[in-house]
Amino acid sequence: MDPVIVVGAGPVGLTLSLALGAQGVPCVLLDEGPGTEEVRLARTVVLREDTADLVERLGAADLEKDGLRWSGWRSMRRKQLVREVPLGAGSEGSHDAGGSGDVHDFGDAGGSDVQGGPSLPAPLHIPQHALASALRAAVAAAPLVKLVPLSRIDTLEQDRDGVTVHTKGPGTTWWRGSYLVGCDGARSTVRKLLDIRFPGRTAVERHAVAALRADLPWPGEAVLHRQPPWRGGGAEVGARPLPDGIWRLDWLLPPSGELVTPDALITRIRDTLAGWCGETPPYELLDTGVHTLHHRLARRWRVQRAFLAGDAAHLLGALGTQGLDEGIRDAENLAWKLAHAWHHRGGDLLLDSYQAERRAAVAARLRAADQSLPILRGGGGLRTLVPGTVRGHDTLLADGHLGRGALGAPPSYSHSPLAPPHAEAHTTVGTPPGAPVADVRVTAPDGTAVRLRERLGQGHPLVILVAPGTGVWDRRHWLTAGIMPRLVEAVDALPSPAELLVTESYPGASAHTVLLVRPDGHLVAAFAGVRPAELFAAARAALGAAPGAGGGENGETGENGDDERGPARAPGPRERVHADRSARIN
Incomplete structure (x- = not known):
């Protein structure tokens, strides 16, 4: 397939390109600017723990050393x-x-x-140019990302198989892509070419x-x-x-x-x-x-094979809400869905879920800020909501800055179209379905103990077994002990390749609980024990399978002849298309 075209090389576009490249998807990153960052110390960004972890995991090294956590x-x-x-x-x-x-x-x-x-x-506070420079350095080292400076698009056309854009600049040309994502800011050319309203x-x-x-x-x-x-x-x-x-x-x-x-x-x-x-x-x-600071929300975030992300899709920032934080979450949410569709040639329901999840999350953030503004700025009404407390002001103002509550906490996709129907095998743990999982220590396939977040963003779901005591066992023994052989068989049978991890404990979970986690770290479901049929059904739902469909993701056999279990494996590094191949139409 053709590469994904990402328009705009700000932090969101850079993050999305790196996330797609990490999952084996070649990208062409069209940068309207010259490929350098203007140093502006008065222009800073605040990254929550989850977004700071993501950009560092993608190769933006030393942010923690160069930045400062409050x-x-x-x-x-x-x-x-x-x-x-x-x-x-x-x-x-x-x-x-x-x-x-x-x-x-x-x-x-x-x-x-x-x-x-x-x-x-506490959140990480750094100059925006430092973040962008670190991401650009990571892009320069990414073999599947091709950055093209001084390229401003002026034409966008779509057909059944892809997207064609024309760029102006020293290298004026046409580009062909499988999908396109507009990360080109508040005055987005992509949004205008798609004729999407931007009210607010x-x-x-x-x-x-x-x-x-x-x-x-x-x-x-x-x-x-x-x-x-x-x-x-x-x-x-x-x-x-x-x-x-x-x-x-x-x-x-x-x-x-x-x-x-x-x-x-x-x-x-x-x-x-x-x-x-x-x-x-x-x-x-x-x-x-x-x-x-403006508050705006695009009416649509997807038009056929074209998407919006970051400031092109939303503007927020009052009361400490962080627009860049939300843009990076857009990139993380969209990357694994585009990667799955790119590798497996399907997924309209999966791709539609990007708008359903992310637009709803940002809209909720905007509503919370708009409802809080009259209380904090108007001088009246606070005592009605928070009787006798000055701390009510403090809490509302701090929520957006600290990353908590409706103004700042990581989003939960509890009403996602990817959520599986409730089943008797589901059990309750400390994380509600749709919320980000806790960053517990897990044992990876090679036997090393790592943080759970380190296993995210690789394009495949995670299956986590809660097994107290395994930390003191040799992995060679517990892989063949107890319920592990049955769980390994169930994971091998899932509709998409998944990684099996083991943890000593998880908040609110009992021994032998099995967690199914999306590639972006949101919980799909938790099961009391090994339940192969229910685990399979939940994985299909999380990958965008139509309810009741008997075939592939959209209820049909895929173009490559895969049955409902999907491809036998994801493409390996040697099979991936290198981004150095030309994406131009001659």
Whole structure:
């Protein structure tokens, strides 16, 4: 088959191309720009644990070393005291805004610690150009991804077998692909060529932003200060740490469209630093900007063989919701589905599930932000919802930043069209069906113990047996003991190749529970023991089989003659088409 064409080489397009390449699908990545990143320290991104893991797993190395995970989140408000805040995991002692570890009167300001809890690691905060550069380096080393700079599409045509696009640029030409994904941003050319509406709200929030190097009283912590008492502080100001002593400061601007002049911004910086530190400390101003946040959602995310992802499909960002985080989740969700369709020549139901799952998840995030905005910005109504608590403000504001609740937590696809019908063999574990699985330690096929997340993104489902005590056995013995031979046989009979893993324990699961997990890490179903027929039915549903169909994924025998069990195996590395082959139409 022809390669997949990805339009747009921002972080989402780069992530999608790498994810497809990792699953044996050749890609042509059309980059409108010159293939380099502009250094802008005031333009940063926040990655949750799951999205940071994904991009690092795809080869964007050293993000953890170059970035910074917040050790806490401090929410400050007027006429309160700044109290002790525990340091990050593994640290000794505690500290406060004054650095002494004691209660410290911060004049007219104060705060409370808002933590994500031990089960919710702090997010990673890095400059966007650092993320994009790391992903570009990974693309340069990926044999199945071909990046073409200075290529702007102006024509898109589809037929039964593929997609044809024309690009303008030094290498003006036509390109042929099996599928196409528009990751080309808020002003997406792909979306316009597909005639997809993009309704929503304009200028939901405006922020003045500055990146500066300074010593602030909360190393490694993010600060959110509501109603600061100094003149010109505005309704809200935040500070997020970056590497090398750099901070990003954000001031929430009034909705009236106030002009932010350079002099006005310098005054904001000095007043804010003085308000936090008692006097304005030495600082080095590195970058500034004004960001306007919009909320929009494309009506359709799929038109035949063309798809939208990232900012081309949705815009969000108010109250700390992270549009890039959602775009990377788009890429992870779509990659394994496109890979399965590319290798096995089918899957309309599977491909349709991308829009059903991801559009619903982003729409829920937008609704939660829109419902919270009047409470937090309008000044009224909060007591009706959260009687007598100021912490209600803190919690709502922190949810989007910390990655929890309706504003920030990883999505659950509980109502997915890929969810199997309930069966008596299903059992309940700590993860609901459709939610991301817990990142437990598992034993891989080669006998090594790894994190479960390290086995994701390889294009095949995972089957996990909960077997206490196997960690102390030699793998050669427990593979042939107890229920393992029957489970191995059941996994071999699944409609798509799957990987069998073993774990000592899983939250809420009893011994001999069997979990079926999608390639993107969402739970399909859990079974009480080895249930081959039910496991097979659940795997077929998760791969987009029509209900009640007796043949392949769409109820028919595939073009390659496979029966309902699908191909005997996925193509190996030597069988995959190399991306260096030309995708051009001459």
